[in-house]
Every structure is written in structure tokens, then in C-alpha cells.
Amino acid sequence: MNQSLELVLIEDDPHDIEIFLNVVEWIGMNDKVRVFSDGRAALDYLQKRETKQEGKNPLPGVIFLDLKMPLMNGNEVLQILRSDPHTARIPVVILTSSSLDDDIRQSYAFGSNSYVVKPLEFEKFADTIRDIVNYWRNINVRPVT
Amino acid sequence: MAKYSELTINSALMISITIFCIVVIITMTFVSYTETDRNLKSIYKKEQLSAEDLFNKSSIYIHRAYKLWDRTYNPPMEMSMQVVSGAYNRSGGDPASMNLSGIQQAIRSLTGFSMNIYLIDKDGIITKTTDEPQQGLDFSRYPEFFSRLNDIRNKTAFVPDEIVTGFVKGSPHKKFAYQPTGDHRYVIELGIDVEDELRNNRNALSYEDLVMHVMKEYPSINRIHMINSLFVPDIGKEDYQNETLDPFTRATVSWVFDHKSRVEIADPDNHTLTTYFYIPHNIDQSPASAYQDLIGKIIFDTRVGDEDIAHNLMVHLILGISGSLAAILVGWIVSRRLSTPINRIVDEIDLIACGDLNRDISPSSHPELNRIADAIRSMVQHIRSMIQDLEESESRYRSLFKSSSDAILIIDGEVIRDINPAAVSLLSGEQEIMPGVNINDICKPIGTIIGDEAGLCAKVTSVPSPENRVFARENELSTIVNGQLRHLNILYSPVFARSGTMIQVRIRDITASYNLQEEIKNRNIILENQIQERTQALQMTIEDLNAFTYTISHDLRAPLRRMYADMHHLKQHLPDISDFLLQFTRIHENLKFMDNLIRDLLQFSQMSRQPLIKNEINMNNLVAGIITEIHEGLTGPDIRFQVNDLKAAYGDYTLIRQALFNLISNAVKFSDANRLNEISMGSSLAGGEVLYVIKDTGIGFNNEYAGRIFDVFYRLHQTGEYEGTGVGLAIVKRIITRHGGWIEADSEEGKGTIIRFSLG
The missing domain is CATH 3.30.565.10 (Histidine kinase-like ATPase, C-terminal domain)
Incomplete structure (x- = not known):
């Protein structure tokens, strides 16, 4: 995976966005994050990229997806991503406060790659994000699309 | 009822005994009769045969004695024949020139016998004789004899004949002898009148005496005839004298001669038995032998024998009939003796069968009948106890039937046979229902009373169709009785009786339990509704609770995390935090505890789901x-x-x-x-x-x-x-x-x- 590949955060809560951005800044990769506050906008962006500027603007490296969002919740966004062949392979990490078994089971059923309960402590949160990005960017190997 | 034979024991016994006795008696009588009959017939037969035999043998003896006597005349006649023949030869074959009386004299002096001399020419005519009456007799009239004469004439032998006589005592005896002349032109015949003392002896051998003797010995003999081959009856009875034999007798005699046999001819109408039997006399072939063979004809009078046989038959018939009558009498007496006590016991059983169970059966002198009586007694005892049981059972049933709160009707076809008080009170309106009433007559009134004419009545009368009678059926019916809604349970069950299947209708008023059931049903419905409502409320609560736990897990954690982030930010950006380290640590601990608490609570709540x-x-x-x-x-x-x-x-x-x-x-x-x-x-x-x-x-x-x-x-x-x-x-x-x-x-x-x- 290319280092330049961007991270996408789909999150409605401005405080959580702020914390996430702080974390990214803390771990030093803030310029590569694209944030959407609702699922529709994120899907528009991702599908438009895929159809109109194929090849020039590669798909994002990892999508961090919150579950509890207005209008369209995280699982719905996940379903649409996975049903579209061109976005089906983007790694999606569910980043949420919910540790409910139903949520966890459902998300995996819809095709999420990881499920992460947002750690309470800032340092742990930062470590977690860094590890995830590191994993998907540098450790995991994907087939060339 | 079983079909009984019309034959009583009495008659059957009598008939069997009688038939048996009659058969025995008749058989015995018949055997005795046939035996006696056979013996009688055999005796008569033997008598006949012995008479015949006696006659036959005696006549042969007589004949043989004759022969012996006869032979004594042969030598003098042969000698005399030489004299006559010599005289003929000397005359030159001319009889006319012969002195026959002189010759006769010479012969008498020579032999002592006075003989007649006959010269018979070839035409069978006596041309010369000393016996004047016979001069000119023509033997050709007797062809058989004539042919024998010709035979003799053509030969040279001396042929003596036998002494000829009639069978009648005292008839003249003559003996003849024959010889041809040397030129064979004549036959010389010599004849002697046998008049010597031997003739008297000969007379002692009389056939007539024999006949008399035999007839005397055998009184059953009517008459005896002797017939020679020329059908001349030789025994002097008038009807045979003139040589007239009826054609039937001639034919019979001729057959017996031909076959040298015997014949019996029975004439039952005249009670005679005639036998013809051959008596063989012709020992040698003398010229007159044809007249010597004889047929004996004996006419037996069978009247006595036939009467004996008839008498025998009569005696046996009387024996058989009287024996049969006796058998009938014996049969009647024996059967009376046997059947009287049986009839008595049957009469007593009849009385018992008519219902007099207390009657006893009087003892009998026959052990078998006593055994029957014992069996009947024990049967009666059994029936009595059964009746008692039945009565008890009936009384129990009756009291149950009467006291039952269920209405019970017993219906036979369409007629009510029985009805209990409960049914009367349930169904009776203006018209009282009682046994014997036709169900159709009360159907309408009942229908009016219970307000459901088509319902109960139709069911009561229509359900028990014959093919359904063996099955019990149950119906429930809601109807209005006396203005009130009643719920009835109706059970139709078959009652098997001798006269056929009846239907027992049991009507139970189940209004109370029906109402209770209805109430229970209603309450159940209410309860069900309540449960549903509560369940719904509970469901909502659970959903609320789920929403609540979700909120806790999500929404309560977010502020905690933000507080952490802010604390981190403060720690990072405050110039000096050394004075607040304790506070920072405490905030950190509390945040962490709170997070754990939320986690544990969530886990706990999820445990049950x-x-x-x-x-x-x-x-x-x-x-x-x-x-x-x-x-x-x-x-x-x-x-x-x-x-x-x-x-x-x-x-x-x-x-x-x-x-x-x-x-x-x-x-x-x-x-x-x-x-x-x-x-x-x-x-x-x-x-x-x-x-x-x-x-x-x-x-x-x-x-x-x-x-x-x-x-x-x-x-x-x-x-x-x-x-x-x-x-x-x-x-x-x-x-x-x-x-x-x-x-x-x-x-x-x-x-x-x-x-x-x-x-x-």
C-alpha cells in the first residue's frame, strides 16, 4: 500500500471528529484524513471518485466508520460499500462506543474488516489508531485492483 | 318355537317294539314253514320215487324170470324145427303136400310138446298151418314184424322168440320160433301154448299182482299202467283195451321210449301227478322185443300231499298272525310302562315352565327319570336365583332411573316404553308423557315446550336409524325450555332386548356446567387479552431497556472519552500541572471506573438475551x-x-x-x-x-x-x-x-x- 493513500473518517459527532483529528495529529498524519459527517456524503465522494476519475485518484487506504449516525447509520453505509464491486475491497474499520454484541455481530456480518470500541483514554485511542493505520498501510497486502 | 315331531315317545316305543317282535315272529314262522314245506314235499317225492323204483325193479325181475323159463323151450323147438324143415325138403318145397298134423304128432312124440306149425310165404301170408283160425293171416299188415320175417327168411338161423302173453293174470302164454326153409321161400314158424306147471309159476310172477301190490303199498297211487312201444296198454283196463291213447299221452310215451328216460306231469287242478318211466326189457333181440319194452305210467293222487302242504301253510299263517298280535300287545304294554312316568314328569315340567317354580317333581321308580328330575330341580334353583338377581338389579336400576336427575326415555321404534320423573318434568307440558305414548304424538308439544320443534324432536326421532342402533351417539343442544335457555346433552344408546333394539335417550341438563364453561372461556379470553397487553408492555419495556443500554454504551461513553481527551489536552498544554497531579489522577481513576461500570452493566444485561x-x-x-x-x-x-x-x-x-x-x-x-x-x-x-x-x-x-x-x-x-x-x-x-x-x-x-x- 502506498503511503499517500488517504484515510476517510465517517463520523457525525464534532467532538469525536476533533478527538480523531487530534489523535491523527498526535501521531503525525493529519494531512491525509478526509472527514464526512454523514454517510450519504461519504458515499457520494467515494462512488464519484471511482467512476469519474478512475486510476488517477486511488481509493482510500482505510475507512473509519461510526455506527450511530443520523439519516444513514454506519451499517447501512457499510452494506452499500460492500454491494458495489469497486468499493467492496476497501478496508472498513468500525470505530464506535458501542460494545453491544448485536452491533459487533451485525457489523462483521455486513463485511467490516475490524470492530474497534473507542478506548476511553486518549493515549490508548491514539495507539489504537496508529496500529490500525500501520496495519492496513504497511502490513496487510492487498491485490492490485 | 322348535318344530316337534308328532310321534310321542309312547308311540315310538310301541312301534319299535312291535315291529321288532313282528319281524322276529314272521321270520321264525317263515323259516319253519319253508322247512316243513320242503320236508313234506321231499317225503312225497321220495315216496313217488320209491314206488316207481319198486315197480320198475319188480317188473324187471318178473321179466328176467320169464326169460329163464322161456329158454327151457328153445332146445325142443329147435329140434322140432329140424323135423319140419326135413319134411319140407322131402315134399320138394311144396307145403301143400306136407302132412302138417302128422308132423305135429311126430314132434309131440319126440319132444312131448304140442306145437302149431305155420308156413309163411314171402308175402307174409300164412299159407299152411295146423292152427286153422290163423290160416291166411297176412303179416304184411304189421310192417315192422314183416320186415323181421323177411330178414329171417333170407338167413339160415333158428330164431326163437320169447313167450308172449298179456299182462292180465290168466291170459294165454304162447312161444314162437322161426327158421327159413332151405330154399328161403318160406319161414317156418312153430308155436307152443305153454301149458305146463311152469306156467303156474309164471303166473305167480304176474304183472297184475305187482300192480296190485304196489298200489296197495302206496295208497297215493291212483292207477298204474304199462304201455308197450306199440302204445298198447297191457294192463287190462277198459279205456286202454281199445288201443285209444290220447295224442298227448302218445307223444309223451314216444318221447320216453326214445330217450329211455322219465317224465313227470303235474296236474294241480285234479290233484294228480303222472309219471312215465322207461322199463328196459329187451335184453336180447327177439322178433317180438319191440312189444316187450315197456313204459310204466303211474298216476299219483296228490290230494293228500297238497292238503298237507296247504294245511302247513295255514298253520304257519295262523301262528304268524297270532304272534304279531301278541307282539303288538307286548309293545303296547312295555311302552305304556315306560312312557307313563315320562309323561307325568313332562306334565310337571310343563307346569314349571308355565311359571310355577315352586312345584316339585314327584319321585319316580326309574333312576334315569330321577336324574332328570334332579337336573330340573337344580335348573329351577338356578333360574330362581337368577330371577332374584334380576329383580335386585331391576330394582337398583329402577331406583337409579327414578332418582336420576337426567331425563331418561326408552323408545322402542316410535313408542315410549319407559320414562323417568326427570324426563316427565323436563318434557311434559300440557300433555303428560307416559309410557306407551307415540313419540310423534308428543313431538310437537315437546317442541313447543322446549321452543325447538325441529331440534330435539327431529333428533330424538330421526337419529336412531336401524343401522345406527348399535352405536351410542351424543349430541349437544341449546334450546329454550319453559322460557329459559337450557343446554342439553343428549345421549342415544342402544338397549338390546329380545324384541329388538330399543333406544335409550338420556337428556342431561348441562346448563350450569355449560354456563360455567362459558364463563371460564370468557375469563380465559380476558386473561389472554391481559397477558397480551402485559406482554406488549413488557416487550416495550425490553425495547426501552435495549435502547437504554445502547444509550449507556454509546452515549455515556462518548462524554467520558471527551473528558479524557480534554484532560489529555490540558495536561499537554498547561504550562505547569505539578500542583494538580493528584486531581488529574483522581479524575483519571473515576473516568476509568465509570467506563468499567458501564461495560459490566452492559455485559450483565446482555447475559440474559x-x-x-x-x-x-x-x-x-x-x-x-x-x-x-x-x-x-x-x-x-x-x-x-x-x-x-x-x-x-x-x-x-x-x-x-x-x-x-x-x-x-x-x-x-x-x-x-x-x-x-x-x-x-x-x-x-x-x-x-x-x-x-x-x-x-x-x-x-x-x-x-x-x-x-x-x-x-x-x-x-x-x-x-x-x-x-x-x-x-x-x-x-x-x-x-x-x-x-x-x-x-x-x-x-x-x-x-x-x-x-x-x-x-
Whole structure:
């Protein structure tokens, strides 16, 4: 995976966005994050990229997806991503406060790659994000699309 | 009724005995009759044959005696013949010139016999003789004799004939002899009148005497004839004298001669038996032998014999008839003697059969009849007790029938046979219902009373169709009786009787129980509705609770995290935080505790919702894994684990692991910091279930609270003294109870705690 590949955060809560951005800044990769506050906008962006500027603007490296969002919740966004062949392979990490078994089971059923309960402590949160990005960017190997 | 034969025992007995006796008597009579008849006939036959035989043999003897006498005349006649022949030759063959009387004289002087001389020419005519009356007799009239004369003439022999005489006593005896002349022109015949003393002897041999004698000896003989071959009856009876034999007798005689046999001719009308039998006389072939063979004809008078036979028949007939009459009498007497007591006993049985069960059967002199009487008595006894039983049963039934609160009708076809008071009160309106009433007559009134003419009546009359009669049927009917809604249960059941199948209709008023049932039904419906409402409310509550837990898990955590982030930010950006380190630490601790609390509460609430996925669990491996995990994070006092062999469990692996983890970590958590702690585990089989025990030597607690330590948020120790949210043991209890098991704790302060649990 290319280092330049961007991270996408789909999150409605401005405080959580702020914390996430702080974390990214803390771990030093803030310029590569694209944030959407609702699922529709994120899907528009991702599908438009895929159809109109194929090849020039590669798909994002990892999508961090919150579950509890207005209008369209995280699982719905996940379903649409996975049903579209061109976005089906983007790694999606569910980043949420919910540790409910139903949520966890459902998300995996819809095709999420990881499920992460947002750690309470800032340092742990930062470590977690860094590890995830590191994993998907540098450790995991994907087939060339 | 069975069809009885018209024949009474009396008649049957009489007839059989009589027939038997008659058959015996007739057989005996018949045998005796035939035997006697045969004997009689045989006696008569023997008499006949012996008469015949006597006659036959005697006549042969007579004849033979004649022969002997006859032969004595042959030598003188042959000598005389030489004299006549010599004289003829001297005359030159001319008889006319012959002195026959001179010759006669010469012969007499020579032989002592006076003989007649006949010269018979070739035409059979006596041309010259000393017997003047016979001069010119023409023998050619007797062809047979004439042919014999010619035979003699052509030969040279001397041919003596036999003495010829009639059969009648005293008739003249003549003997003739024949010889041809030398020139064969004549036959010389010499004849002697036998007049010597021998003739008297000869007369003693008279046939007539024989006939007389035989007839005298055998009185049954009517008459005896002797007939020669020329059909000349020789015994002097007038009707034979003139040589007239009827053609039938001629034919018979001729047949007997030809066959040298005998013939019997019976004439029952005249009571005669005539026998013809051949008497052989012609010992030698004398010229007159044809006249010598004889037929004896004896006419027996069979009147006496026939009368004897008829008498025999008559005697036997009388014997048979009188014997048969006697047999009938005997049969009648014997059958009377046998059948009278039987008839008496039958009469008595008839009386019993007519209902007089108290009548006894009088004893009889016949043991067999007494046995019948005994059998009848015991049968009557049996019937009596059966009747008694029946009466008792009937009375029981009657009282049940009368006192029954159910209405009961017994219907035979369309007629009510019986009805109980309950039915009368239920069904009677203006018209009273009583046995004998046709169901159709009361149908309409009943229908009016109960307000359902088509219902009850139609069912009562139509359901018990013949083919359905053997099956009981039950109907329920709601109808209006006397203005009130009643619910009736109607049972149709067959009653099998001799006259056919009747129907018992049992009408039970089930209004009360029906109403009760209805009420129960209604209440059930209400209850059902309530349950549904409550369930719905509960469902909503559960949903609310789910929403609440979700909110807790999501929304309560977000502010905590933000507080963390802000605290981190403050720590990073405040110029000097050394004065607030304690406060920062406390905030950090509280945030962390709160997060744990939320986590535990969520876990606890999820415990009851997750479905169990049960498998067999190797508890040894499970516990070993947990201990390893706990050991890694262990910072406190040293703890020794002692795990005995644990029996396998059956349950949800994740949940059981959670429960054991909580229990063991609890034991670790409450270990005594001042001494060596030991946590031991074991399992055993008790009362069909596996019991697991976890024992620690920790600080323990006051056993008064042993029942409460599994409640949510129940803590025995102050917050901060020991880690924990107070939810761990509650989770354990919920997991175990969800598996159908139980858990209990036993503790002593300062000594330790024992936890026992089973998964059921």
C-alpha cells in the first residue's frame, strides 16, 4: 500500500471528529484524513471518485466508520460499500462506543474488516489508531485492483 | 318355537317294539314253514320215487324170470324145427303136400310138446298151418314184424322168440320160433301154448299182482299202467283195451321210449301227478322185443300231499298272525310302562315352565327319570336365583332411573316404553308423557315446550336409524325450555332386548356446567387479552431497556472519552500541572471506573438475551487457560493454585468461561495480602449432578451476607478498597441460572470462602 493513500473518517459527532483529528495529529498524519459527517456524503465522494476519475485518484487506504449516525447509520453505509464491486475491497474499520454484541455481530456480518470500541483514554485511542493505520498501510497486502 | 315331531315317545316305543317282535315272529314262522314245506314235499317225492323204483325193479325181475323159463323151450323147438324143415325138403318145397298134423304128432312124440306149425310165404301170408283160425293171416299188415320175417327168411338161423302173453293174470302164454326153409321161400314158424306147471309159476310172477301190490303199498297211487312201444296198454283196463291213447299221452310215451328216460306231469287242478318211466326189457333181440319194452305210467293222487302242504301253510299263517298280535300287545304294554312316568314328569315340567317354580317333581321308580328330575330341580334353583338377581338389579336400576336427575326415555321404534320423573318434568307440558305414548304424538308439544320443534324432536326421532342402533351417539343442544335457555346433552344408546333394539335417550341438563364453561372461556379470553397487553408492555419495556443500554454504551461513553481527551489536552498544554497531579489522577481513576461500570452493566444485561450455544466443555483446559491469563496480570500477593481433576461440563463455552473467570479473579482479588493464599478447585458427583467447588483462603466475609453477594451492585467492601464494580458475581449467577444450575457461597471472615455451583 502506498503511503499517500488517504484515510476517510465517517463520523457525525464534532467532538469525536476533533478527538480523531487530534489523535491523527498526535501521531503525525493529519494531512491525509478526509472527514464526512454523514454517510450519504461519504458515499457520494467515494462512488464519484471511482467512476469519474478512475486510476488517477486511488481509493482510500482505510475507512473509519461510526455506527450511530443520523439519516444513514454506519451499517447501512457499510452494506452499500460492500454491494458495489469497486468499493467492496476497501478496508472498513468500525470505530464506535458501542460494545453491544448485536452491533459487533451485525457489523462483521455486513463485511467490516475490524470492530474497534473507542478506548476511553486518549493515549490508548491514539495507539489504537496508529496500529490500525500501520496495519492496513504497511502490513496487510492487498491485490492490485 | 322348535318344530316337534308328532310321534310321542309312547308311540315310538310301541312301534319299535312291535315291529321288532313282528319281524322276529314272521321270520321264525317263515323259516319253519319253508322247512316243513320242503320236508313234506321231499317225503312225497321220495315216496313217488320209491314206488316207481319198486315197480320198475319188480317188473324187471318178473321179466328176467320169464326169460329163464322161456329158454327151457328153445332146445325142443329147435329140434322140432329140424323135423319140419326135413319134411319140407322131402315134399320138394311144396307145403301143400306136407302132412302138417302128422308132423305135429311126430314132434309131440319126440319132444312131448304140442306145437302149431305155420308156413309163411314171402308175402307174409300164412299159407299152411295146423292152427286153422290163423290160416291166411297176412303179416304184411304189421310192417315192422314183416320186415323181421323177411330178414329171417333170407338167413339160415333158428330164431326163437320169447313167450308172449298179456299182462292180465290168466291170459294165454304162447312161444314162437322161426327158421327159413332151405330154399328161403318160406319161414317156418312153430308155436307152443305153454301149458305146463311152469306156467303156474309164471303166473305167480304176474304183472297184475305187482300192480296190485304196489298200489296197495302206496295208497297215493291212483292207477298204474304199462304201455308197450306199440302204445298198447297191457294192463287190462277198459279205456286202454281199445288201443285209444290220447295224442298227448302218445307223444309223451314216444318221447320216453326214445330217450329211455322219465317224465313227470303235474296236474294241480285234479290233484294228480303222472309219471312215465322207461322199463328196459329187451335184453336180447327177439322178433317180438319191440312189444316187450315197456313204459310204466303211474298216476299219483296228490290230494293228500297238497292238503298237507296247504294245511302247513295255514298253520304257519295262523301262528304268524297270532304272534304279531301278541307282539303288538307286548309293545303296547312295555311302552305304556315306560312312557307313563315320562309323561307325568313332562306334565310337571310343563307346569314349571308355565311359571310355577315352586312345584316339585314327584319321585319316580326309574333312576334315569330321577336324574332328570334332579337336573330340573337344580335348573329351577338356578333360574330362581337368577330371577332374584334380576329383580335386585331391576330394582337398583329402577331406583337409579327414578332418582336420576337426567331425563331418561326408552323408545322402542316410535313408542315410549319407559320414562323417568326427570324426563316427565323436563318434557311434559300440557300433555303428560307416559309410557306407551307415540313419540310423534308428543313431538310437537315437546317442541313447543322446549321452543325447538325441529331440534330435539327431529333428533330424538330421526337419529336412531336401524343401522345406527348399535352405536351410542351424543349430541349437544341449546334450546329454550319453559322460557329459559337450557343446554342439553343428549345421549342415544342402544338397549338390546329380545324384541329388538330399543333406544335409550338420556337428556342431561348441562346448563350450569355449560354456563360455567362459558364463563371460564370468557375469563380465559380476558386473561389472554391481559397477558397480551402485559406482554406488549413488557416487550416495550425490553425495547426501552435495549435502547437504554445502547444509550449507556454509546452515549455515556462518548462524554467520558471527551473528558479524557480534554484532560489529555490540558495536561499537554498547561504550562505547569505539578500542583494538580493528584486531581488529574483522581479524575483519571473515576473516568476509568465509570467506563468499567458501564461495560459490566452492559455485559450483565446482555447475559440474559444471548442464546446459549451448548457443547461439552473440558473444564480442566478451561480453568488452566483462565489461571494463566490471571497469573499474567497478577501484581498482588503470591497465590498458589491447586486444581484437582475437573469433570467435563455441558454448556455455553463463552459464558462458562466468563463465569469461571469472574469467580477465580474474585478469589484472587480478595486474597489476604498478609499471607500465602491458596485457591483450590475440585468437582464431584452428587445426586446426579456435577458439583464444582472453588475454595480460597482469602479475607472472606460475614456469612450473614452469603445470600446477597450475587445481587447486582452488592458490595461487601468499600469502593476503592478492592477493585470491581459489584457486577461480576451477579453475572456469574445469571450465567449459571441460565444453564439451569445453582450457586451458593459459604464464608468466614479472615479464613476464606467456598463457592459451590452446579450447572444442573
